[in-house]
Amino acid sequence: MALSISQVTIYVEDQQRAVDFWTAKVGFEVTSDQPYGESRWIEVAPPGGGVHLVIHQADPKWPALVKDMPNYVLFQADDIVKTHEELVGRGVEFTQAPSHEPWGWTAVFKDDDGNLFHLGQR
Secondary structure (H helix, E strand, O other), X not given: XXXXXXXXXXXXXXXXXXXXXXXXXXXXXXXXXXXXXXXEEEEEXXXXXXXXXEEEEOOOOOOOOOOOOOOOOEEEEOOHHHHHHHHHHOOOEEEEEEEEEOOEEEEEEEOOXXXXXXEEEO
C-alpha cells in the first residue's frame, strides 16, 4: 500500500488575509476557492504542485489555538539562506533565522494569524 499526504489544514481567523499571505508573501498559488457553508473552501499549493494547504475558517467557539508553538509542518528549500532572504523581502516574519543544527538547517516563520511553521533545507 502506498500512502501520501495530499492536504494539510491551517485554521485562520481571516481567510482572505491568509490567502494574501500564502500567495503574495510565500509565492503559493490558489488551486481551489469555492463556497463552503458560511465560509470558503480554499486550497493553496507551491507552484508546480505538492501538498495543498487548506485555509479553513476557524470557528470563534473553538478554544484558542496554541500560540508560540510551531505546527510541525515543514517546508523545504534548496537554499534556506536565499529562501529566507526572499521571504523576508516579501514581508514574511521569521521567529528563528536559519541556523545550522546537528540534524541540518532549520528556521521558523509565522503567518499573519501567528501560526508558526518550520523551514528546512533539502
